[in-house]
Amino acid sequence: MKAYAMTRIGHTGWVDKPRPTCGPLDAICRPIALAPCTSDVHTVWSGSIGERFDLVLGHEAVGEVVEVGALVRDFKPGDRVLVPAVTPDWSSREAQAGFAMHSGGLLGGWKFSNSKDGVFAELFHVNDADGNLALLPAGMDLAAACMLSDMVSTGLYGVELAGVEFGDTVAVVGIGPVGLMSVAGAAIHGASEIYAVGSRPNCVALAREYGATQIIDYHVGDIAVQILALSGGVDRVIVAGGDAKTFVQAVQMVKPGGCIGNVNYLDEGDHVIFPRLEWGCGMGNKSVHGGLMPGGRLRMEKLASLVITGRLDPARLVTHRFTGIEGVEQAVMLMKDKPSDLIKPLVLLDDAAPAPVEV
Amino acid sequence: MKAYAMTRIGHTGWVDKPRPTCGPLDAICRPIALAPCTSDVHTVWSGSIGERFDLVLGHEAVGEVVEVGALVRDFKPGDRVLVPAVTPDWSSREAQAGFAMHSGGLLGGWKFSNSKDGVFAELFHVNDADGNLALLPAGMDLAAACMLSDMVSTGLYGVELAGVEFGDTVAVVGIGPVGLMSVAGAAIHGASEIYAVGSRPNCVALAREYGATQIIDYHVGDIAVQILALSGGVDRVIVAGGDAKTFVQAVQMVKPGGCIGNVNYLDEGDHVIFPRLEWGCGMGNKSVHGGLMPGGRLRMEKLASLVITGRLDPARLVTHRFTGIEGVEQAVMLMKDKPSDLIKPLVLLDDAAPAPVEV
Amino acid sequence: MKAYAMTRIGHTGWVDKPRPTCGPLDAICRPIALAPCTSDVHTVWSGSIGERFDLVLGHEAVGEVVEVGALVRDFKPGDRVLVPAVTPDWSSREAQAGFAMHSGGLLGGWKFSNSKDGVFAELFHVNDADGNLALLPAGMDLAAACMLSDMVSTGLYGVELAGVEFGDTVAVVGIGPVGLMSVAGAAIHGASEIYAVGSRPNCVALAREYGATQIIDYHVGDIAVQILALSGGVDRVIVAGGDAKTFVQAVQMVKPGGCIGNVNYLDEGDHVIFPRLEWGCGMGNKSVHGGLMPGGRLRMEKLASLVITGRLDPARLVTHRFTGIEGVEQAVMLMKDKPSDLIKPLVLLDDAAPAPVEV
Amino acid sequence: MKAYAMTRIGHTGWVDKPRPTCGPLDAICRPIALAPCTSDVHTVWSGSIGERFDLVLGHEAVGEVVEVGALVRDFKPGDRVLVPAVTPDWSSREAQAGFAMHSGGLLGGWKFSNSKDGVFAELFHVNDADGNLALLPAGMDLAAACMLSDMVSTGLYGVELAGVEFGDTVAVVGIGPVGLMSVAGAAIHGASEIYAVGSRPNCVALAREYGATQIIDYHVGDIAVQILALSGGVDRVIVAGGDAKTFVQAVQMVKPGGCIGNVNYLDEGDHVIFPRLEWGCGMGNKSVHGGLMPGGRLRMEKLASLVITGRLDPARLVTHRFTGIEGVEQAVMLMKDKPSDLIKPLVLLDDAAPAPVEV
Numbered sequence A, B, C, D: 001m002k003a004y005a006m007t008r009i010g011h012t013g014w015v016d017k018p019r020p021t022c023g024p025l026d027a028i029c030r031p032i033a034l035a036p037c038t039s040d041v042h043t044v045w046s047g048s049i050g051e052r053f054d055l056v057l058g059h060e061a062v063g064e065v066v067e068v069g070a071l072v073r074d075f076k077p078g079d080r081v082l083v084p085a086v087t088p089d090w091s092s093r094e095a096q097a098g099f100a101m102h103s104g105g106l107l108g109g110w111k112f113s114n115s116k117d118g119v120f121a122e123l124f125h126v127n128d129a130d131g132n133l134a135l136l137p138a139g140m141d142l143a144a145a146c147m148l149s150d151m152v153s154t155g156l157y158g159v160e161l162a163g164v165e166f167g168d169t170v171a172v173v174g175i176g177p178v179g180l181m182s183v184a185g186a187a188i189h190g191a192s193e194i195y196a197v198g199s200r201p202n203c204v205a206l207a208r209e210y211g212a213t214q215i216i217d218y219h220v221g222d223i224a225v226q227i228l229a230l231s232g233g234v235d236r237v238i239v240a241g242g243d244a245k246t247f248v249q250a251v252q253m254v255k256p257g258g259c260i261g262n263v264n265y266l267d268e269g270d271h272v273i274f275p276r277l278e279w280g281c282g283m284g285n286k287s288v289h290g291g292l293m294p295g296g297r298l299r300m301e302k303l304a305s306l307v308i309t310g311r312l313d314p315a316r317l318v319t320h321r322f323t324g325i326e327g328v329e330q331a332v333m334l335m336k337d338k339p340s341d342l343i344k345p346l347v348l349l350d351d352a353a354p355a356p357v358e359v
Helices: A038-045 A141-162 A177-187 A201-208 A223-231 A245-251 A297-310 A328-336 B037-046 B143-160 B175-188 B201-210 B223-231 B246-253 B295-309 B326-335 C038-046 C141-163 C176-187 C199-210 C221-230 C246-253 C299-308 C327-337 D036-044 D142-162 D177-185 D200-212 D224-229 D246-253 D297-308 D327-337
Strands: A004-010 A010-018 A027-035 A060-068 A081-085 A124-126 A172-174 A194-198 A214-216 A234-239 A253-264 A269-277 A287-290 A316-325 A344-348 B002-008 B011-016 B027-035 B059-070 B081-085 B125-126 B170-173 B192-195 B214-216 B234-239 B254-262 B271-275 B287-290 B318-323 B346-349 C003-008 C011-017 C027-035 C060-068 C081-084 C124-128 C170-173 C194-197 C214-216 C232-241 C254-262 C271-275 C288-289 C319-321 C344-348 D004-007 D009-016 D027-033 D060-068 D078-082 D125-126 D170-173 D193-197 D215-217 D234-239 D256-263 D272-274 D288-289 D317-323 D342-350
Touching: A004 A328, A010 A328, A027 A081, A027 A141, A027 A328, A038 A172, A038 A328, A038 C232, A060 A141, A081 A141, A081 A297, A141 A177, A141 A234, A141 A287, A141 A297, A141 A344, A141 C271, A172 A177, A172 A223, A172 C246, A177 A194, A177 A234, A177 D078, A194 A201, A194 A223, A201 A214, A214 A223, A223 A245, A223 D036, A234 A245, A234 D327, A245 A253, A253 C271, A269 B223, A269 B318, A316 A328, A328 A344, A344 B287, B002 B326, B011 B326, B027 B081, B027 B143, B027 B326, B059 B125, B059 B143, B059 C246, B081 B143, B143 B254, B143 B287, B143 B295, B143 B346, B170 B175, B170 B223, B170 B246, B175 B192, B175 B201, B175 B234, B192 B201, B192 B223, B201 B214, B214 B223, B234 B246, B234 C214, B246 B254, B246 B271, B287 C170, B318 C319, B326 B346, C003 C327, C011 C327, C027 C081, C027 C141, C038 C141, C038 C327, C060 C124, C060 D193, C060 D288, C081 C141, C081 C299, C081 D027, C081 D177, C141 C176, C141 C288, C141 C299, C141 C319, C141 D027, C170 C176, C170 C221, C170 C246, C170 D317, C176 C232, C194 C199, C199 C214, C221 C246, C221 D142, C232 C246, C246 C254, C246 C271, C319 C327, C327 C344, D009 D036, D009 D327, D027 D078, D027 D142, D027 D246, D027 D327, D036 D327, D060 D125, D060 D142, D078 D142, D142 D177, D142 D234, D142 D288, D142 D297, D142 D317, D142 D342, D170 D177, D170 D224, D170 D246, D177 D193, D177 D234, D177 D317, D193 D200, D193 D224, D200 D215, D215 D224, D234 D246, D234 D272, D246 D256, D246 D272, D317 D327, D327 D342
Parallel strands: A172 A194, A172 A234, A194 A214, A234 A253, A253 A287, A316 A344, B170 B192, B170 B234, B192 B214, B234 B254, B254 B287, B318 B346, C170 C194, C170 C232, C194 C214, C232 C254, C254 C288, C319 C344, D170 D193, D170 D234, D193 D215, D234 D256, D256 D288, D317 D342
Antiparallel strands: A004 A010, A027 A060, A027 A124, A027 A344, A060 A081, A269 D272, A287 D288, B002 B011, B027 B059, B027 B125, B027 B346, B059 B081, B271 C271, B287 C288, C003 C011, C027 C060, C027 C124, C027 C344, C060 C081, D004 D009, D027 D060, D027 D125, D027 D342, D060 D078
């Protein structure tokens, strides 16, 4: 089976992999839409999750079910499905505690291209199909559908972590695809002013369309200083990008009683730092919530319903399109090189071609 | 001072009242925009809060400050202000517990036209001006501003009580002005499908504009049956109208784990009833939250920011306009008679004429 | 296999049942301690869940695993286990939404003696063993362990539903075994004054030991009147008993901003009624939360840890003990007859005798 | 008026101060019990709030009202009162948002010995008497009452910030008087295992009495390593002491989905640091809540009710007692020197002597 993998840190390539095995609760799917993520780039070129050999990349996909295990009740071969990037073990203690994304341990619900092969292959494996897949709604655009796997789920989780409520002022730091979804999500979760921090023209334009009321360009000066000057302090900060200094600025710009939600994968440095004084010497009631998006079926269905009802249009994130599984390589390289007109690439697979099923 | 009052149950009229006295923390305002509310109608003609004599009606207003007490720091004569219908005592135990609307006792934060004279007068009194007034934002339309007092605050509180989150399906029962704001609020707090229950054509049309995806007409059949058929059960129900049967239907249509938020003032009957079986024999985790909107300055500022940033346009509720304080009578009678083209009337007062200030 | 069953409404008896079948995720256990519940009595003699034929009764047990399915990782034959009365399907949408007790539909997580045979048999079946069983901690008293299945879990859930916080005044209506656990739970979740409503001397004495500060006897007068006279209104009400009037009284005695948590299974009447005026005409912010205890492994482990660390001693509930599976009949009849010295009976099974395993 | 003040950084002494002036909402009290706090020591000798001249120290007191302003309704001269260390402005926006402790700006609710003179004087001033004082319950021990001002309120706030629920495992880092109250508070808010980090024998003994199940001595080895070895990770960490490394260890020892509550005033260093990897690269759902205790009347009443009902006995914190206002100096020096037998000193003032009132 053909797959696009991280062969080792710093290297990618096409590899031949055995067809994945389907357990009694699982499904095997073939991809019909795929998208690479910045974290694929970090995985390969920053070594952010450590050394791996021939690990199939990718965790954003729309698929078609080609096989299901004997205990799967709700899906059957031929079903077209939304696939979340995070696929928890739902009976784990962590899931029972409301933190399925950490089922089995810290970040344990993130399996694709981390603890098992990812989706950039002719076929991929989904654990607990009934718990983790969702039917692709009839008529849903594949670009929108593929953005649900991670971009929408993570971006909106930033809004949830930050606790945006009616009339809150919100700063969104970073307006790559996740941050753009945080902007869009804040606008449909009650935010009033949204200060979007970024500078790339296409992202800035899209941020405005998604509901940003102010654009803050870090080239102009310190973003905390700028946002404080405009707002006197914001109620919520969503961190969806940035660097080592970002939490310092986030704490500076948020009001006492406010909250910082982080959905940025911090891939370097030993420590994350907060400024002591502006954090109220530990007593400022400036809460910090950083989390991995929840995964699973219900969330996919809920997020899809936002697209279906026209509340959210994630397809606008897609700036580049490729066709066929070979397109994955170009898409990944595009994410690596980040040309100025890129927000998110999409790979559409030949829908008509049957997958190499050998059940 | 000229004022429009409930002279006794079933009767209204113009009365002469002494100018209100300004305590050290208080403000005296003259109205620049006023609106009558269905609860004014209930107060007079249903006797819903009991017998009162010459009680000045009205709790929805935009005003201009004409006098402030010695301890007021943030407002001065000439300031144009948003006025919430609920004006709590902020140092009360209830406010400290997070329920300022009940400061001093059940519903105690609702003072206008309840425990003191209302706003339908040449001048009205506001307790704790710093805690309860908010500056009218420059350029804000007076119709929108006047809707913030109660319609927006109550309608959006329904969304908060029901706990609408991303992708939730929501039923809004009743699409008078409050219910319409619940529809609009649900749409900007994460709802996907919104089932709006109502039938008057102008309300139906506006419900769609505000984000309703389905209209449920109770003339067609039982609303719970209709909504269950379409949705299989909704996540949230907002009760913003209806009658004695409404909670029965609300419990029937909401999923286990869902929530019912009530913002309808129930003005008749000894009891509210729930259906035992569909309420899971008491174990269905179908929560019921009924509450009076929070009042005060911060909420006014937050709600105003939604209008300023274009997230919410409450001015569309206003279907009829009158001018001058005399218009109050026509507006109240319109609310009483409810012609089919009415959603909400507004009275604009001559802005140029100075109020009869005798400080 | 010998089992004690509801043969039809109003009748119980010993029946012969086939050995339950173990699915890949499941376990088969033999009981080592059992307890009947008031809901067994309601199931049989009130027909509260409808007609059933030869349905094995019982949902409170400590067991020994005799067989596990091929996909079970954490348990093996010979393990002694805590068994929750509610055993959800953890990958269901409802569980993903945080309401596992309703997995598959209203009350769907309650399977024992409801949608499948219960635990009063030589062997019983547990769905999703890894998700629903917990190891019996070494040295834990079997009486305490058996009370964890339902009495502790339900009683403490009342505390959680009512939202008891530091310094809250709490009324607990009903001090049968569940209500007693609500008293004990409130005392270790921050309550100050606890008004326990009941009159049976043994229950009253135990309520005081568990932390009740005041006993309210309904023979003396209306309980709401009594509690209002003493407290001026309580912050939280836990309904763990009572009749049709109880919610009326609960609404009367709770403060605005307070909360009523119900864990009483309401088994008769078409409707539950609330008093309109004291409920603030729908706007009193007196929340009503009624729910089925959450089930599953994590909750069993957490509740067990309270016993292990000495925070809670549920063994004191047990007033009568029987030995051998035959004792189940006597215990059930005792629950039916409710002699004045009864709180809770326990049946201990001969630990040494091997179960009739025929794997 | 005689007062004990910080004359400048590093120096204290008795100063003569004018009698405080009573505004219309305020009260003037004479102390009947006083206690110095570690933060008084930091204020003087670490300069933790910056340079101040002749600032009267102290924020823990029980008092007797000697004068009230014209708008005060609930208190009168002669009333004996509990005095919270934090006395917010209740009509401020921050209070309306639920964060009264930051009324008027970061930490703005902390006024005593910070933005105005403290309580170590013959008389002290209380802003918003109705909102901030509470009657001393009849018969309450003055030692317990004085501990409510800060030790109990702060210690229990740690429990609230960390979100301790039934069966949670909790680590309390630091078992000075605040940490000891966190231990006691965790035990009456549902904790099972409580790992108390400390080594002074008197504190260790008292921690066990208050409910600690394990004592972790940092002299033996890294506390995170020890607690992880015993627990496999705790659900909650309450930081009530420690140094620059403490948050690193807190993040290490808490489970994904867990929470860290900080009530330690961090008085040195530019930054607070978190370990990136153990914080899940920003995605570990290990929440961090650091806050200043809420103040005001309702909280004092609620905390007092825990003492009255015997749930909490904070008087056991008091190891040293002094008499007369002169005792304040000895008590402060004791806090500075921290002899090994000290937990908390108390100063009792001659109750019979009338205060130098000159109204």
